[in-house]
Amino acid sequence: MPTNHHKQRENSSQTLIRACLVGLEGQFWLRFDANRCLTHLEPMEAEIPLEFQENIQDIAGDLLSLGGVDLQINGGLGLAFPEVTQTDLPKLQEICDYLWGQGIDAFCPTIVTTSLENIRRSLAVFAELWGDPQPNTAKILGIHLEGPFLNYEKRGAHPAQHLQPLTLKNLQQVIGEFAPMIKIITLAPELDSSHKCVEYLRSLGIVVSLGHSLATETEANQAFARGATMITHAFNAMPSLHHREAGLLGAAMVNPDVYCGLIADGQHVNPTMLEIFLRAAKRPFLVSDALAPIGLPDGVYPWDDRQITVTHGTARLDNGTLSGTTLPLFAGVKNLVRWGICDLEKAIALATLAPRKALGMATWTTGKPINLLRWQGVDGTVEFSRL
Template identity: 60%
Template sequence: MSNSFVFTNARIPGYVGLQQLTIQEKVVISLEPQSQVIPSEGFLDLLGDWISLGGIDLQINGALGLAFPDLNSKNADKLEVINQFLWQQGVDGYLPTVVTTSTKNIQRSLSTLATSNSPILGAHLEGPFLNPAKRGAHPAEHLLPLTLDTVKRVLGDYASVVKVMTLAPELDETGKVIPYLRSLGITVSLGHSLATAAQAQHAFDQGATMVTHAFNAMPPLHHREPGLLGGAIAHHQVQCGLIADGQHVSPIMMDILLRASRYEQGIFLVSDALSPLGLPDGIYPWDTRHIEVTNGTARLPDGTLSGTTLPLLVGVQNLVKWGICNLEQAIALATTAPRRAIGLPTHYIGQPAHLLRWHQSKSGELQWKRLGSFEF
C-alpha cells in the first residue's frame, strides 16, 4: 500500500450509505460519505462491498494443538504462531480462555500470558467458580466455592492479566465477589449457572455485564421463570456471547435471541474454539481426557458437547447463510459488538488499515479478505 490511498464505494456497519476511507501511513485518517469526485490515482473502488474492523474473540480455548490451560514457559513461543494463525482467520484480538483446572495450572497460564503482547487482550477465566450441576465439560474435581478468599487465591499475583471471569452468581453467598472483581477492572460474565432471573438481576446490579455462551450451561428460557438468560435479555446493559456453529444453539433459537436482544446491542459472537482449531477432525487430548472432533464439533467420549474447532468468522457466514441476519448485522456481531462488550474503541479513525473486506457472491456465498488482498 502506498503512503496515501483511498477506498471508495464502501459499506460500513453502523454507517448509512456508501463511504470513502482515506489511508495514510497504513492508518485510517478519514471516513466520510462517498464523494462524487473519485481520485485519479491511488484508490480502489470496492463496488459496494462491506468493510469492517477485524474480529475480536472473547472466548477461545486454544488453537493448533495448544490448549491455553496448558500454557507454560516451554510452549509460550507457540502463542506467536497462534497469533499469526488467528490473524489469517480475520481475528485482530482475542482473550485466551483458561477453563477449569487446578489453581497451579491457572496461575502458570496467567504468568505466561502476562508476558505476551497484542493481539492478546488479556485472559478469560471460565471457571473454576461454576455450578457443579451446569459444569458441562469442566472437570468437577477442580471446581471451587465462590468466596473472596478462593477468588484471591486463584488470581494470586495475576489479577491484572484477567480481563473477563465467568462465574455462577448463585454460589456467592456473601455478595462480595462481583464488586471485588469489578474493583480490579475485571468484566464479570455469568455462566455455567442455575441462577434465577432475580439472582441474575442482583448480579447485574452489582456490576456483571456479560453472559457466557447464551443458552449453553444454563436453564432454558421458561415462561414462568425466565432464568439467567431471560434476565440478561431484559437488561439493556448486558451482552451475551453466542456460539453460531449450529450445534450449540439451534438456528431458530439464535433468531429468537437476536431479535429479542436487539442484535449487536445485546449479543456478540464467540468461537468457543478448542485446541484442535486449525487441525483436521480426529481424536485429541483434552486435560486428562480426550475429545473427538467431527465436522468441527468437539465432544467428550460420553457425548458431552465441549466446544468447536470453527473460526470466529464462520459464525458470521453461518448467520447470513441461514438467513438469520443481514450482512451488516452479522459482521457487527463479530467485530464491533465484542469490542463494545469489553470497552474497546469501535471507531475507525486512527485504526491500522488491516480492515476486512466482505463480499457476497451472486449465489449468496459470503467471503472476506484483509484489505490489501483485493481479489475475490
Template identity: 55%
Template structure:
C-alpha cells in the same frame, strides 16, 4: 503523501449528518485510515477490478474480537508453559490470518497450579507479543471457572470446581489481576455479591454462566455489576414462561450483553433467530474454539480426557458438547448465509459488539490498514478475508 481510496460499506458507520453506513469510502494515508467520506467516482478504489464500481457492494470492517477461545494449533491455553512462547506467537499469527485482531485466551476449569502457571506465562507473553499488523493481540485472559455450578459444569472437570468467594478468587488470580480481563462465574454460589465486588475492584469484567441462577439471582448479580452472559443458552436453563432464569433476565436489561456461539450445534438456528429478534444490539459472537482449531477433525487430548472432533464439533466420549473448532468469523458468515440477519448485523456481531462489551472502541479512524477485513458476496454466499494494503 500517497492517498489510497477503498470504496465499500462500513458497518455501524453514521456520517456527520446521520448518513447511512452504505456507500462510503475510506481514505488511507501512510497505512492509517484518516477519514470516512461519502462514496464518489472521483478517485479509483483499491477494490476496482475493471469496472469503476466493482467494490461498491463489499463491506469493510476491522478484524474480529474473540472473547472466548480456548486454544488453537494443538495447544490448550490452560496447558501453556514457559516453553510455549513460540507456539503462542504462532497462534496469534494464525488468528490474524483468520481475520482476528484481538482475543481473550480462555482458561477453562483446571487446577490452581495450572491457573497460576498459565497466568504467569501470558503475563510475560503480553509484554512481547508480535505487533498488531502481523498478529492478533492478547487483550488479557478470560477465566471460565473454577467457580461454576456443578450441575451446569458441562465439560468442565468436577474435581477442580471451587466455591465462589473472595478467598477463592485470590487463590486463583493472585498477583495477576492485571492479566485477567474477564471472569465467568455462577452468581448463585455467592448470594452476598462479595465476589463480584472483589473482581470489579480489580478492573475485571464479570460474566454469568455455567449457572442455575433464577431471574432474581441473576438480577441481583447484574445490580452488583456483572454485565455479560457467557454463551447464551448453553450451560444454563432454557427460557421458561414461569421462570425466565438467567437468560430471560439478561434479555430484558438493556445494559447486559450476551455471548453467542453460532456454529449451528451449540444453539439451534431457530433459537439463534429468536435471540437476534429479541436483542441483536446486545449480542456478540464468540468462537468457543478448542485447541484443535486449525488442525481439522480427529481425536485430541483434552486435560486428562480426549475429545472427538467431527465436522468442527468437539465432544467428550460420553457425548457431552465440549466446544468447536470453527472460527469466530465462520459464525458471522453462518448467520447471514442461513438468512438469520443481514450482512451488516453479522459483521457487527463479530467486530463491533465484542469490543463494545469490553468498553473498547471500534472506530476505524486511526486504525491500521492491515486490520481491515473485506466481506464479499460470491454466488449468493458471503465470504471474508484480510484486505492487505501495502503502504
C-alpha cells in the same frame, strides 16, 4: 509552510478508499496514512480534495469491516490454553498468526476450570505475550477465566474436582498479581454468598460474565446491578427459557446493559432458537468457543486428562457431553447468513463490532492504525480477505 510538492508527496503515501462500512449507514471515504492509521472518515457526500482524487480505491460494491474479536477461545493448533508452559511460547505465536489468517484481530485466550497450579502457570506464560503485541498477527486482549467458580450442576465439561467456592479469598488466590491482564471472568453468581465478589472484580477492571449457572432471574438481576455486564455462551450451561421463569438467560436478553455471548455452530444452539434469540436479545455477540484442535482435522484429541472426539467441527467427550467446537469465529457469521437468520452486515457486526463494545473498545475511530476485512460474494458463498 509546506509547498505543493511536499503536499503531493505526503498525499501520495496516503490511501483513499470509498466503501460501505459495517455498522455505519451509507458510503464513506476513508483515508489512511502509510502506517495504516485511519486519518479521516467522512460520508461520501463530503468533498474530496483534488490532490487525493488520483489515489482513490473504490470498493463501494463490497462491505468493509473491522477484524474479528473472539472473546472465548480455548486453544488452537492442538494446544489447550490451560496447559501452556514456557516452551509453548512459539506455538502461541503460531496460534496468533493462524487466527490472524482467519480474520481475527484480537482475542481473549480462555482458561477453563483446571487446577490452581495450572491457572497460575498459564497466566504467567500469557503475560509474556500480552505485554508485547506485534503487527500483522492477532493481539491478545487479556485472559478470559471460565471458571473455576461455576455451579457444580451446570459445570458441563469442566472437571468437577477443580471447581472452587466463590469467595473473595479464592478469587484473590487465583488472580493474584495478574489482575491487569485478566479481561473477563465467568462465574455463577448464586455461589456468591457474600454478595461482594462481582463488585470486587469490577473494581479491578475485570468484566464479569455470568455462566455455568443456575441463577434465577432475581439472582441474575442482582448480579447485573452489582456490575456484571455479560453472559457466557447463551443457552449452554444455564436453564433454558421458560414461560414462568425467565432465569439468567431471560434476564440477560432484556437488559440493555448486558452483552450475551452466543455460539453459532448449529450444535450448541438450534438455528431456530438462534433466530429467536437474535430478534429478542438487546446486545448479542458471537464467540467461537473453539477448543485446542481448531486448525486441525477432525479426530480424537487429548483434553486435560480426558479425550475429545471432533466430528465436523463439533467436539464431544466420550460420554457424549458437548465440550466445544473447532470452527473459527467467522464460520458462525457465514452460518447465520446461510440459514437466513440475518443479513450479512448484521452477522459481521456480531463478530466485529459487538464484542468490541462488550469490552468498551473503540470501533470506527480515527487517529490509530486499523485493520480492515473486505467481504465479497464468491460463487454463492461469502468470503473475506484482508485489505
